Amino acid sequence: MGRVPQYERVEKVRLLVVDDDPPIADLVATVARYEGWEAVTAYTGEDALRRAAEFHPDIVVLDLMLPGVDGFGVLDRLRASGTMVPVVFLTARDGVADRVAGLTRGGDDYLVKPFAVEELMARLRTVLRRSAGPAFQRSVLRVGDLTMDEDTREVRRGARLLSLTPTEYEVLRYLMRKSPAVLTKAQILDHVWEYGFGGRSNVVELVVSRLRRKLDETDEGGSPLIHTVRGFGYVLRQAAE
Amino acid sequence: MGRVPQYERVEKVRLLVVDDDPPIADLVATVARYEGWEAVTAYTGEDALRRAAEFHPDIVVLDLMLPGVDGFGVLDRLRASGTMVPVVFLTARDGVADRVAGLTRGGDDYLVKPFAVEELMARLRTVLRRSAGPAFQRSVLRVGDLTMDEDTREVRRGARLLSLTPTEYEVLRYLMRKSPAVLTKAQILDHVWEYGFGGRSNVVELVVSRLRRKLDETDEGGSPLIHTVRGFGYVLRQAAE
DNA sequence: GGGGAGCTGTCGGGAAGCTGTCGCCCTACT
DNA sequence: AGTAGGGCGACAGCTTCCCGACAGCTCCCC
Numbered sequence: 001m002g003r004v005p006q007y008e009r010v011e012k013v014r015l016l017v018v019d020d021d022p023p024i025a026d027l028v029a030t031v032a033r034y035e036g037w038e039a040v041t042a043y044t045g046e047d048a049l050r051r052a053a054e055f056h057p058d059i060v061v062l063d064l065m066l067p068g069v070d071g072f073g074v075l076d077r078l079r080a081s082g083t084m085v086p087v088v089f090l091t092a093r094d095g096v097a098d099r100v101a102g103l104t105r106g107g108d109d110y111l112v113k114p115f116a117v118e119e120l121m122a123r124l125r126t127v128l129r130r131s132a133g134p135a136f137q138r139s140v141l142r143v144g145d146l147t148m149d150e151d152t153r154e155v156r157r158g159a160r161l162l163s164l165t166p167t168e169y170e171v172l173r174y175l176m177r178k179s180p181a182v183l184t185k186a187q188i189l190d191h192v193w194e195y196g197f198g199g200r201s202n203v204v205e206l207v208v209s210r211l212r213r214k215l216d217e218t219d220e221g222g223s224p225l226i227h228t229v230r231g232f233g234y235v236l237r238q239a240a241e
Numbered sequence: 242m243g244r245v246p247q248y249e250r251v252e253k254v255r256l257l258v259v260d261d262d263p264p265i266a267d268l269v270a271t272v273a274r275y276e277g278w279e280a281v282t283a284y285t286g287e288d289a290l291r292r293a294a295e296f297h298p299d300i301v302v303l304d305l306m307l308p309g310v311d312g313f314g315v316l317d318r319l320r321a322s323g324t325m326v327p328v329v330f331l332t333a334r335d336g337v338a339d340r341v342a343g344l345t346r347g348g349d350d351y352l353v354k355p356f357a358v359e360e361l362m363a364r365l366r367t368v369l370r371r372s373a374g375p376a377f378q379r380s381v382l383r384v385g386d387l388t389m390d391e392d393t394r395e396v397r398r399g400a401r402l403l404s405l406t407p408t409e410y411e412v413l414r415y416l417m418r419k420s421p422a423v424l425t426k427a428q429i430l431d432h433v434w435e436y437g438f439g440g441r442s443n444v445v446e447l448v449v450s451r452l453r454r455k456l457d458e459t460d461e462g463g464s465p466l467i468h469t470v471r472g473f474g475y476v477l478r479q480a481a482e
Numbered sequence: 483g484g485g486g487a488g489c490t491g492t493c494g495g496g497a498a499g500c501t502g503t504c505g506c507c508c509t510a511c512t
Numbered sequence: 513a514g515t516a517g518g519g520c521g522a523c524a525g526c527t528t529c530c531c532g533a534c535a536g537c538t539c540c541c542c
Contacts, residue, residue, distance in 0.1 A: 449530095450531055469528095
């Protein structure tokens with residue numbers, strides 16, 4: 001934690017999560033609350049409509065595979081009731097992804113299950129930012145001389161442009177967003193990898209190792225930004241010691 | 242995202258969308274809002290007239306197939322009330338296209354359903370530009386040595402004139418308008434293809450591939466402008482390094 | 483209204499890049 | 513010095529991307 005990113009609003013973001021799988025819905029709600037949002041869950045389509053009517057969410061996460069009134073039905077009724085609240089859809093991998101794709105034009109977005117929590121949160125932030133107003137300011141994360149532009153996906157150490165793979169990008173973004181907090185490997189794993197990822201192993205170490213090489217290489221004088229906290233995890237921050 | 246395109250006005254554009262199919266009307270309204278416009282929807286002819294009277298739109302999107310007072314009726318009464326607000330008509334493919342053509346006097350325009358969102362927005366911008374003032378300033382997009390004149394549809398790489406197909410033109414325009422942001426294939430698909438397009442596959446990849454050949458061929462020294470961001474999407478921009 | 487030209491999307495093979503596992507070595511702390 | 517944890521080279525499997533070839537369609541011209 002630390003600085004409040006500039007796209008964060010003053011009042012709390014109100015999020016409605018709709019998924020018939022309670023663990024998933026609760027997972028998302030919990031992460032959102034941890035970000036300081038207000039989150040409400042619904043496990044059925046009917047409940048979703050009820051909650052939406054009372055709660056007036058700023059944004060909705062909507063699973064398309066619901067028993068009873070399905071996701072499309074919920075969407076239609078939401079829209080019919082006149083609300084323009086942006087929606088981020090969840091869909092099974094080989095499910096209705098195609099149909100969904102057609103819905104994302106407005107500024108809505110969608111994600112394929114199983115997703116990674118950070119990825120979902122990133123999309124929510126993007127959608128909120130876009131729908132916030134005409135003056136859609138860039139979202140740039142900064143830690144020391146390291147910058148990450150979330151629109152252009154450009155990551156720079158000073159002036160030097162880094163070329164990161166998707167996984168590296170996600171891990172670094174999470175580290176940057178939480179800087180100067182120390183994160184455990186488990187936290188990183190839980191946020192950046194899809195939920196249910198079997199990945200026992202040392203994937204996190206490995207990605208961090210690859211990141212370090214890219215962040216610090218070529219930079220003779222440059223002090224390392226990623227620090228190991230032995231027995232606990234990693235931090236991203238300026239020298240500090 | 243980022244810079245304000247040069248044709249954007251200082252005050253917000255006020256758009257009235259009239260379509261009896263709420264999802265379509267909302268879709269258009271949402272996209273317009275993301276462009277920073279103010280948008281209001283109406284689902285019936287009567288409502289349209291009411292809203293027009295209160296809201297004083299700068300431009301109207303009007304479906305001709307309305308229950309009750311149909312599009313022509315709405316148009317007549319609008320004109321009868323003395324307003325000269327430009328109108329962009331929507332019509333079914335084999336509907337009354339001919340009759341419509343006769344109506345598009347002045348700066349009006351029309352589009353056949355199902356349309357592509359970017360195409361509609363482009364027409365709206367054009368109509369606004371034309372009706373804006375006597376000196377209709379050209380709208381020229383520019384990225385590096387690539388230019389696109391939206392009036393003449395001329396696209397040039399440096400001095401070399403490119404010959405693009407309609408689809409290629411639309412994809413390139415979207416990339417140029419959003420440059421230097423990275424766009425996912427889903428975004429491109431959703432904006433450039435007609436809504437409801439069952440867009441399986443790799444159409445976007447294919448068009449990009451064809452675009453690349455036209456943009457970069459023949460240019461010995463010319464550095465490529467379209468870049469792949471693996472695992473994410475495409476960007477149009479100068480080398481960047 | 484028949485023929486042709488150009489446009490668009492599907493299929494599929496092949497190349498390139500990304501990711502995670504294994505396992506050894508090194509480091510930091512006891 | 514011993515030990516547990518971390519770093520990271522190497523590799524293999526998999527995903528993603530590129531693009532040639534082709535077929536259906538549309539539009540236009542004769």
